[in-house]
Amino acid sequence: MRDGFIGVADRSSLARNSAIVRSVGAYEVAIFDVDNELFALENACPHQGGPLAEGSVERGIVTCPWHAWRFDVRTGYMTLGDFARVARFAIFVDEGRIWVGEEPIEE
Numbered sequence: 001m002r003d004g005f006i007g008v009a010d011r012s013s014l015a016r017n018s019a020i021v022r023s024v025g026a027y028e029v030a031i032f033d034v035d036n037e038l039f040a041l042e043n044a045c046p047h048q049g050g051p052l053a054e055g056s057v058e059r060g061i062v063t064c065p066w067h068a069w070r071f072d073v074r075t076g077y078m079t080l081g082d083f084a085r086v087a088r089f090a091i092f093v094d095e096g097r098i099w100v101g102e103e104p105i106e107e
């Protein structure tokens with residue numbers, strides 16, 4: 001146990017350039033591997049709640065599977081405008097486990 005973090009999965013369960021979804025407290029979090037780097041966003045598109053983990057990712061940009069809004073997985077910022085943003089979470093790997101912050105990063 002790490003203060004403020006929850007161990008959510010073994011690192012080996014997340015393949016390169018894929019995504020998994022885990023519950024983190026009250027949140028459903030999409031965890032992305034982008035060329036072996038990990039990022040965590042709330043798995044709910046700010047448009048109508050589309051599951052971002054099911055979107056396609058290209059060069060670190062996830063496209064929502066419902067209506068194609070696009071977000072940078074590194075920042076949560078929408079790429080087509082500045083009126084929407086996805087909450088992001090701190091994430092790290094330790095001893096083969098993926099750890100995600102219990103609350104979104106305040107920005």
Ligand code: FES
Nearest residue numbers: 045048050064067
């Ligand atoms: S729910 Fe994501 S673009 Fe509409």
